[in-house]
Amino acid sequence: MTFTRGVTPEEVLARYGADARTARLLTRQQAAQLAGMDRPDGSVLRAGQLGDWSFCFEDYGVMGCMPGPLSALSRGTETFSVLRGGDGMNGFKCWRDGQCAEWFEPGAASTKPRPPHPWWDAVQERLDATGEEYPGLVPVLEATAHHTGVVLDTDTLDGPLLTLRLEDSDLTPDPPTRLQVPRPPAGVRLGPARPGPPLPPAIGQAGNAPTTRRTHGVRVEE
Template sequence: MDIERWAWAGQERYPGFCLSFVRDREPAAVAAALGAGSTAVMTLAEAEQAHPISERGALLRLGDRGPWTFCFEDRAPIANRAPAIARLSQDTRLLQVTKSGDGMVIVRDVVDGRKVEMFEPGTAPRAGASLHPRIAALAGKHPAIVAALAVVGDEAGVDLDRDTLEGPLATAWSTLNEPAVRR
């Protein structure tokens, strides 16, 4: 695990976002589950020009590594909404890290709609937790968001650096409006 590859998450450029990892799903299927139409390969600069921040909706940046597809949303995330979580995890596993604009971090591990783990780093781990103690071990030395992403990324076998997120990725736009997650 290369925790430094996740250092971008603690920077001001990313005040809030949702990063989802979905096992055994193609990027187009993840985009469709989030209400987006077709994907097109774009750099971040091209995507931001095509979909300005003033436009209402979610910008989905997708890629795949081995059996996992990742989806990064840094404005108006929808993947962390209950109906989207159910769709994304149906018949598979969803790992997700959400950082809200106020800095709160939520980690989810969901298998076929069943919540395996959901926690905020810094809280006491529950018995049988897998990701939580691993994140807690790193959180003392690194920001909680960086520790959470490093552990979840390690679980999925995916490291994402800033160059990857800004480079060419499958990109889609969704205007899906779903209710917020209730905890």
């Protein structure tokens, strides 16, 4: 599930890589028919709007946690991604203007991001308040609702939302990684230049013996 500020549901679907013109208003039950096992790899996206925020929900899919869509969704705004993994691993990501600002697995200290990490702090505060060892995603959803001022409930998810199926081949690709060329710090000496091999004697010269040539009538000693 993703939340994006200040864009329409149609624009959300487009930033995932879909053609929003093919979306239909379907209930959750109707949308399940698009997730057949005989179809190519992909996901069913369902988008809606709550206040200033648009969301996109996947019952069975992970497109909303991939760098390509998140980079596109957050362009000029901010996007939050909440993942409940089928293997029990959950995740939260915050992207701003095409860049990942925070990423962590709720409750896993090993994934604590570098400071500043306001989302980690907000979620951890709620985790500590529950006193539960495995509270799931409830603290994450509470922190997200507090920030956005909206609550996405099951009635909204079960009702009609803009729905389409997006194949993996059409998903917005990951942003290109920039090749960083290291530069020496300013003011650091690179060391003296090493002398190269001695030049061979010029034609007509014997070792270092001086030669005489004339240039426009001027006698020059070399």
